[in-house]
Amino acid sequence: MIPYVACVLLFLIGLYVVISKRNLIKIVIGFSLIEYAVNLFFALVGFKKGALAPIITTLEQVRMGVNRNFVDPVPQALVLTAIVIGLSTTALMLSLAMRLYEKYKTFDISEIRRLKG
Amino acid sequence: MEGRILPLFVAIPLAGAFLVPLLSKLWSRFSDLIASIASALLLGISIYSWLIISAAGVPLHYWVGGWRLIGIAMWFDALTALVVFIINIVGFCATIYSIRYLDRYTSGRWKFFTLLLLLIAGLNGLAISGDLFNMFVFIEISAIASYALVAFGTEEEEVEAAFKYMVLGEVGGAILLFGIALLYARASTLNLAHLSQVLAGMGRTPFYWFVIATLLVGFAIKMGMEPFHAWLADAHFSAPAPISAMLSGVFIKITGVYGMCRLMFNVFGVSRLETPAFFNLLIAFGAVSMVLGGLLAYTQSDYKRLLAYSSISQIGYLLVALGIGNFWGIAGALFHIIAHALAKGTLFLAAGSVERQAGTRNLEQLRGLERVMPATTWSHIIASFSMAGLPPFAGFFSKLFIIIGALTARMYWLAFLAALFSAVTLGYLTKVVNLSFFARKDEPPTTAREAPALMVLATLLLVVLVLAAGLGFKGVLDHLVGPAAKVLLNGLEYARLVLGG
Numbered sequence: 001m002i003p004y005v006a007c008v009l010l011f012l013i014g015l016y017v018v019i020s021k022r023n024l025i026k027i028v029i030g031f032s033l034i035e036y037a038v039n040l041f042f043a044l045v046g047f048k049k050g051a052l053a054p055i056i057t058t059l060e061q062v063r064m065g066v067n068r069n070f071v072d073p074v075p076q077a078l079v080l081t082a083i084v085i086g087l088s089t090t091a092l093m094l095s096l097a098m099r100l101y102e103k104y105k106t107f108d109i110s111e112i113r114r115l116k117g
Numbered sequence: 118m119e120g121r122i123l124p125l126f127v128a129i130p131l132a133g134a135f136l137v138p139l140l141s142k143l144w145s146r147f148s149d150l151i152a153s154i155a156s157a158l159l160l161g162i163s164i165y166s167w168l169i170i171s172a173a174g175v176p177l178h179y180w181v182g183g184w185r186l187i188g189i190a191m192w193f194d195a196l197t198a199l200v201v202f203i204i205n206i207v208g209f210c211a212t213i214y215s216i217r218y219l220d221r222y223t224s225g226r227w228k229f230f231t232l233l234l235l236l237i238a239g240l241n242g243l244a245i246s247g248d249l250f251n252m253f254v255f256i257e258i259s260a261i262a263s264y265a266l267v268a269f270g271t272e273e274e275e276v277e278a279a280f281k282y283m284v285l286g287e288v289g290g291a292i293l294l295f296g297i298a299l300l301y302a303r304a305s306t307l308n309l310a311h312l313s314q315v316l317a318g319m320g321r322t323p324f325y326w327f328v329i330a331t332l333l334v335g336f337a338i339k340m341g342m343e344p345f346h347a348w349l350a351d352a353h354f355s356a357p358a359p360i361s362a363m364l365s366g367v368f369i370k371i372t373g374v375y376g377m378c379r380l381m382f383n384v385f386g387v388s389r390l391e392t393p394a395f396f397n398l399l400i401a402f403g404a405v406s407m408v409l410g411g412l413l414a415y416t417q418s419d420y421k422r423l424l425a426y427s428s429i430s431q432i433g434y435l436l437v438a439l440g441i442g443n444f445w446g447i448a449g450a451l452f453h454i455i456a457h458a459l460a461k462g463t464l465f466l467a468a469g470s471v472e473r474q475a476g477t478r479n480l481e482q483l484r485g486l487e488r489v490m491p492a493t494t495w496s497h498i499i500a501s502f503s504m505a506g507l508p509p510f511a512g513f514f515s516k517l518f519i520i521i522g523a524l525t526a527r528m529y530w531l532a533f534l535a536a537l538f539s540a541v542t543l544g545y546l547t548k549v550v551n552l553s554f555f556a557r558k559d560e561p562p563t564t565a566r567e568a569p570a571l572m573v574l575a576t577l578l579l580v581v582l583v584l585a586a587g588l589g590f591k592g593v594l595d596h597l598v599g600p601a602a603k604v605l606l607n608g609l610e611y612a613r614l615v616l617g618g
Binding site for chain 1: 250254257264265271272273274277280283284290291294295298301307
C-alpha cells in the first residue's frame with residue numbers, strides 16, 4: 001500500500017509545483033514529477049511479490065505453458081511507451097521555455113503575459 | 118467484416134509526414150504536394166470505408182498482427198465513420214488553404230506540413246483505435262503536434278500561448294494515463310470490448326465512479342470545458358488560421374468529446390436510465406460552458422479570440438446534448454459535431470484570409486470588407502448563420518434536434534437556455550459582420566484584395582458542405598448521424614459486435 005500512497009503524494013507534489021511555481025523551468029520539473037508518478041504507478045500495477053521477470057528461458061517453461069510466477073509484462077511495455085512520450089513532451093516544453101526566455105528575457109511566468117486571456 | 122483498409126488511416130499521414138521533410142530538400146513545393154495528396158487520399162478512404170459499412174451494415178475491424186485481444190485492435194463503426202469524415206474533410210481544407218496562407222511565413226514550410234500530417238495521423242488513429250492505451254498514444258501524438266503548431270509563428274504571444282496550452286494539456290494527458298492505469302489494475306485488459314465486459318461484471322462500485330471521474334477530468338481538459346477553458350482561447354487565438362480551424366473545429370471535439378463518448382458509453386456502459394448522475398453532471402458543466410463561453414465571446418474585440426470563446430460555448434452545447442441522453446439529444450450532439458466543425462472551420466479560414474489580406478484582425482479597424490472580399494464575406498455570413506442556428510443551414514438542425522431532445526426529456530429550462538444562447542451566438546457573430554464586413558456610407562473600405570484562389574476554394578468547400586448538410590439533413594440523419602447515435606445508445610452492443618466478429 002505504501003508505494004501507491006507515495007505515488008499519489010509524488011503526483012500531488014508535482015501538481016503543486018506546476019500550479020504554484022512561477023519559474024518556467026520549475027514548472028517543467030513539476031510536470032516531470034507528475035509524469036514519473038503516473039509511470040511509477042503503472043509499473044506498480046504489474047508488480048507481484050517474489051515473481052520473476054517475464055522472460056521464458058527454458059524449453060521446459062514453454063512446454064508447461066504460461067508460468068504463473070511472472071510479473072505482468074504489459075504495464076512495463078506501456079510505461080516504456082509513456083516514457084518516450086514524456087521525453088518528447090519535456091523536450092518540447094523546454095524548447096518553448098528557451099524561446100520564451102529569448103523573447104522576454106525572463107523565466108518568471110508572471111511577467112510573461114502579453115496575452116490578456 | 119475484416120477491414121484491411123483501416124491501418125491506412127494512420128499509415129498514409131505518417132508516411133506523408135516522413136516524406137515531406139525528405140523530399141522538400143529537393144524542391145520546396147514537394148511539401149505542399151505530398152500533404153495535399155495525403156489528405157485527399159485520407160478523405161477518399163474515409164468516404165469509401167463509410168460506404169462499405171453502410172452497404173454491409175456491419176462494422177469493419179482489423180487485428181494488427183492477428184493477435185486479437187492482446188494486440189492492437191482497430192475498429193470502424195458508424196460513430197468512427199462520422200468522426201473520421203469530419204477530421205479528414207476539415208484536414209483536407211486546412212491543407213489546401215495552408216499552401217497559400219504559409220506565404221506570410223518566411224521559412225519552415227515543410228515543418229508546418231509535417232506537423233499538420235502528424236496532427237491528422239493522431240486524430241485518425243484515435244478515431245479507429247479499439248484499444249485504450251492506443252487511444253492515449255494517439256491523443257498524445259496529435260496533442261504534441263498541436264502544441265508545436267500553435268507556436269509555429271514563434272512570436273511572443275504564440276510561444277506564450279503554446280507553453281500555457283502545453284502545461285495544461287499534458288497535465289490532462291497524465292491524468293488520463295493515471296485513469297488508464299487504474300482501469301488496467303482491476304481489469305487486466307486494454308481492449309475496449311473486453312474491458313467493457315469485465316466492467317459490466319463488476320457492477321457500479323465506488324471504484325467504477327472513481328475511474329469515470331479521473332477520465333472525465335482528463336477529457337474535460339482536452340476539450341476545454343469550463344472550468345478548464347483558460348488555455349483554449351489563447352491557443353486558438355495564436356495559432357495560424359488553418360490550425361485554429363483544425364483545433365477548434367476538430368481537435369477539441371475528437372480528443373475530448375469523441376474520446377469521452379467512446380469510453381463512457383461503449384466501455385463503461387452509462388445510460389440515462391441507469392446512471393442519471395453522470396448525465397446530470399454533463400448537463401451542469403455543459404450549461405456553464407455554454408453560458409460563460411457565449412458571454413465572454415460577446416465582449417471580445419479580436420476576431421479570432423471571439424471565435425475561440427465561441428468554441429467553448431459550442432462545446433457546452435455538445436455536453437448538454439449528450440447529457441440529455443435520449444436519441445434526439447445524442448443525435449443532436451453528433452449533428453452538432455458536424456455542423457460546428459464545418460462552420461467553425463469556415464469562420465477561422467475566413468478570419469485567416471481577412472488577416473492575411475487586410476493586415477489586421479482587430480474588429481474596430483476593419484471596414485467594408487464586403488466590397489473588396491465578397492467570397493470571404495459571404496462564406497463568413499453563411500457560416501455565422503449556421504452557427505447561430507438559422508434555417509436552412511446545418512446548425513439549425515443540430516440545435517433543433519437538441520431542443521426536441523430536451524423537450525421530450527421534459528427539461529424545458531434546458532430547451533429555453535439552448536434557444537436563448539442561439540440568439541446570443543447570432544448576436545456576437547452579427548457584431549463581426551456589422552463592424553467589419555459592411556461599411557457605413559461615409560467610410561471607405563479597408564484596402565484589401567480577395568484572397569488567393571486556393572484559400573477561397575478551401576473556404577467555399579466548407580461552406581458548401583454547411584449548406585449541403587442543412588438542405589440534406591434527412592440524408593445526414595439517416596445515414597451518418599442516426600447509426601452513430603445508435604452505437605452510443607446501445608452502449609454494450611459494442612463489446613458483442615467486436616468479440617463476436
